[in-house]
Amino acid sequence: MGSVEECMDAAVRVARAAGQVVLEAVKQEKHVSTKSTPTDLVTEADRLVEELIISTLRESFPSHRFIGEESCAAGEPCVLTDSPTWIIDPIDGTCNFVHSFPMVAVSIGFAVKKELEFGVIYHCFEETLYTARKGHGAFCNGLRLQVSKEKDVSKALILTEIGAKRDPETLALFLGNMEKLLRAPAHGVRIIGSSTLALCQVAAGAADAYYQFGLHCWDMAAAAIIIREAGGVVMDTSGGPLDLMSRRIVAAASQEVAGFIVQQLKPIGYERDDCGERHAVR
């Protein structure tokens, strides 16, 4: 199976290699298509980078299971079992990638018995590597990460993402949720176009909370353990335990800020990644 340490070392190597491919690809002409909605973009680079990552890891760990964003888009099952499972977003921030907006990451999470063991997120433009292993802390380029510990939402910088849906009802709920937090009043709300990099800012103490409806398991897996190991909290938007397949998350530097956000949010419905079974992440 390979030890967790061997798996994490392999994840770091392949994330860096994939990040260099992304950085080269961003300079080339992009062939853009759409998935679930006209704003849910995908490029040939997304597919190629995912193929690079999965083929490299499968060579070393043939018995493992893989959940990849673009493999799932192509019809592969998105089900988390007890098997050692890699949860991969080859290019997080594809819309940013298409526009050469410099917030693009490679995200690789790893779970055994449905428990997140480590996460690796590589910021392709900054060549910055965020890592965390369960019980061993969170790091950015080897420097330990610590959340801000901010407990007061009126002193908090909050990040979110829009998600793929743009119908009037979703937009009204999205803007209503944001308005509630701006009226708190939070210091600010920011949208940077990459869930994983936004969550890394919370882990780094550069933001104090993140919430979203509509992200996927591959947007959350690596980032959730990085935030936990940086001393932060991650949970469902209902306040319950994080459910990796639920398409929703609240992450924060403190229980107090997370709890305030949970109280304010009106839910926005998205179909589960696993379309049915519940998987609480421990």
Ligand SMILES: O=P(O)(O)O[C@H]1[C@H](O)[C@@H](O)[C@H](O)[C@H](O)[C@@H]1O
């Ligand atoms: O598709 P990629 O991998 O670029 O991930 C993004 C999602 O597409 C957005 O809906 C979502 O809102 C976030 O921006 C997320 O990073």
Ligand SMILES: [Mg+2]
């Ligand atoms: Mg993504």
Ligand SMILES: [Mg+2]
């Ligand atoms: Mg992606």
